[in-house]
Amino acid sequence: MTLNRKTPLKARAELKAKTPMKRRAKRKPRAGDNRSYLDWVKTQPCVICQRPADDPHHIIGAGLSGMGMTAPDLLAMPVCREHHNEIHESPDLWARQFEWVVRTIAKAVSAGEL
Known part of the structure; x- marks a missing residue:
């Protein structure tokens, strides 16, 4: 048994080529952003275990950031990946x-970084 269509298939329009993803706009500098301080934080040991810190952790849960945003760089601390x-x-x-x-x-102020 074969199935027959009651209505003919409509001609499809040509598929458009996918456009490449747009690059995200560069984030605007905000008050509290300090790249040199953030670079200094990366050189410090983890504040919890004193092992080398992989990356700075920006404070969370304090109402200083929103969805998709981080707190200012001045509120960053060095932590290892495990503790991050x-x-x-x-x-x-x-x-x-x-x-x-x-x-x-306090450590940055005593070291002359701030």
């Missing part, structure tokens, strides 16, 4: 971030 992940996964550690940021800023 742990901070993001555990809101219990968010309250301690203030202590770590203050210690990092």
Whole structure:
């Protein structure tokens, strides 16, 4: 048994070539952005375990950032990858971030970075 269409198939329009993804616009500088300070933070040991820090962690959960935004660079602290992940996964550690940021800023001031 074969199936027969009651209406003919419509001719399809040619498919358009996909346009390449647009590059995201460069983020505008904000108050509190300080690239040289952020570079200095990257050279410091982890504030939790004193091992070499892989990347700076910007404070979270304090109302200083929104969806898709990070807090200003002046509110960054050095952490190793293990503790960076742990901070993001555990809101219990968010309250301690203030202590770590203050210690990092104090160290930067005494080192002449700020």
